[in-house]
Amino acid sequence: MNGSRRAAPRGVTPAYAGALRTALALSSVALGAAVTALGAISVRMARRVVTPSSRVPDTRIVSLDTAAQTITLSRTPDTELPGRYGLFTTGTRAYVKLGPVMSLDDTTVKRKLLTQIGAGEQLAPDAAFSGWYFDRPEEVAVPFRTELIGASVGPCPAWVFPAARETDIWVVQVHGRGSTRAEALRSVALFHSLGITSLLVSYRNDGDAPRSRTGTYALGATEWRDVDAAIGYARRAGARRVLVMGWSMGGAIALQVELSSPHQDVLVGMILDSPVVDWRVVLDYQARQLHLPAPVTQLAIGTLESEWASSMARTGHGIPFDRLDGVARAAELQHPILILHSDDDGFVPSDASHELAAARPDLVQLETFAVARHTKLWNYDQDRWTNSITDWLRRHGFTNKDAAAGS
Template structure:
């Protein structure tokens, strides 16, 4: 009887000990589960925000340059030192949330935190009141800055009329160049290229496209990264043909390069395009987005989740798209065999935004049609700003060498 009681007591003690040990273990496992779930939710939330940012046209640009001092009598401005503001050349400085604009030129002095540069001129606003600004590659704001005659025309696209600038060649010609700007900017980006093409005898058409702030918006109001925008370029080609163009060169800047590449591989009017010029182009979006994620310090799981959401039918509604992004369709390195026309690619090795390895890979895949002009130091879409003589010389020489401009018999 005594042994039985002791055994029962021992069982009770053992059970109590097990329960005591089980409680913290259960709590720990619950904490791990909750933490893991929270981590998954956080990762998904951040990834969704990133995915949306990729395809959502920004309402405003970030003023990330500090204006430390302005002396217009001396013609100088002191700015915070960044990877862009210390590059030699001539550039735009947007201030007052984009309402003000100044042209900035030579570097006068540089220290660890600031750079002093020459103020060429102020087109808009009061620079002396500016405290923050944004650095850009523009130099001309409208065709009027080129002191050339131009006309504002409308391109009929499938979603409405998109405004464009037409700058006719000095002499009658049937050679046209269509400029396609990049992400989060407007058609003014291509004005830098007008003079060199005009000297070569081209009429220039600088177009807008869906969701860029000038052209009509699509139903979802989102960038398709080239997958839909190319249709608006096709409409511009149709307009040029109606106006007498027989040979068309397409020039794309940054995301405009991705749009151009989609157009020449998908349009029924691709046969009219005799050559392509790409400046700092996106030729493979996955490369670009991975590069930008790494530069931003994003963990690989967040990056991959964002890419997965962009490519997912199920997540398209969350991202704001009517359809997922077909990254394989947008990868022109993998589809390089489809390229049929001569192509000049201009890219800076230290682009800083769109890595040049895509352009290098494209040139390696199709050396028979792709000519790669590699710059250093120049940064993203600012090759002309950094070295206009070399940039215009490269474009001019390449245009002169094109057999595709020979008149048909």
């Protein structure tokens, strides 16, 4: 027998042994291919998380009735929600406001149009359903001015909505991932009525502010510095008490401001709407929604965390997930926090919000909603959203009665 070949075990024919070796070799190849595929999927997931994205169509316009001023949309968990919303599309109008649900069936939802659409106007069939509602600052009916905030990345555009009378309390509004400062326009009228100046900010790579060297998100690890620069602007303009309100990823950024800002002497509290409190929870949830195996999420997080893998993720530097974990760092929080979160958010699960409230009941108040979905709490139940924030602000003495008197 050829000395390079190992003899088959007793009772095993040479043919069987050869087949076994072939099967093991193929299994090794298959395993290697599977590992390679998981790695490739993980890298794609990592890149997707940190890449600023344009608005993705998630709704189809089935029909438009300009005589009745109604619009029929494909039925989804979002399009069937009660309340007022926005719809991004292309065609004659880039954005239209939607009113209440008029009727629905198994596949479609008919809603009232709150933006007048003329008989000759056309809307493209693919659209994106949104909780923005207000698209431009002029729509809020509160006087405003545009400013540039000097941040390390460059001048970041911002809108300032001054209180009706001079005040020392400001709220800095931080929008979420894939969004812009217009997301927070819904809140301006409430804060104005309470005598609070609103500052709606932009931050690196959001499409309004300058682009960083990599052009990717750091999930709050660097963006907080641009928001901190806005706090510096506010205090130079007369703010002595500063609230930070964060929406979705803006919540993660707000928590980093709370944990890292040198302006602790003027920070007084935070309001978080549908916030990212722990990115690992969010990425695990979204991977399950996409039916991805659990190792993909762990590999994606490892890719984003690693300095050596940052070139694959295109982040430039590793993202410190431990530092971004608000629950793990709950003991470091210093100021009162109001969290508003829907338990069926559908994008950012409320688990970490519950955990943060349980970890710091002395500072954190959690108001849970149902049905409202992600960052659509104002749209779904404006009265409860407004009352929750107002009561919290008043209980902590964060309103300005004298300033509000002139509004």
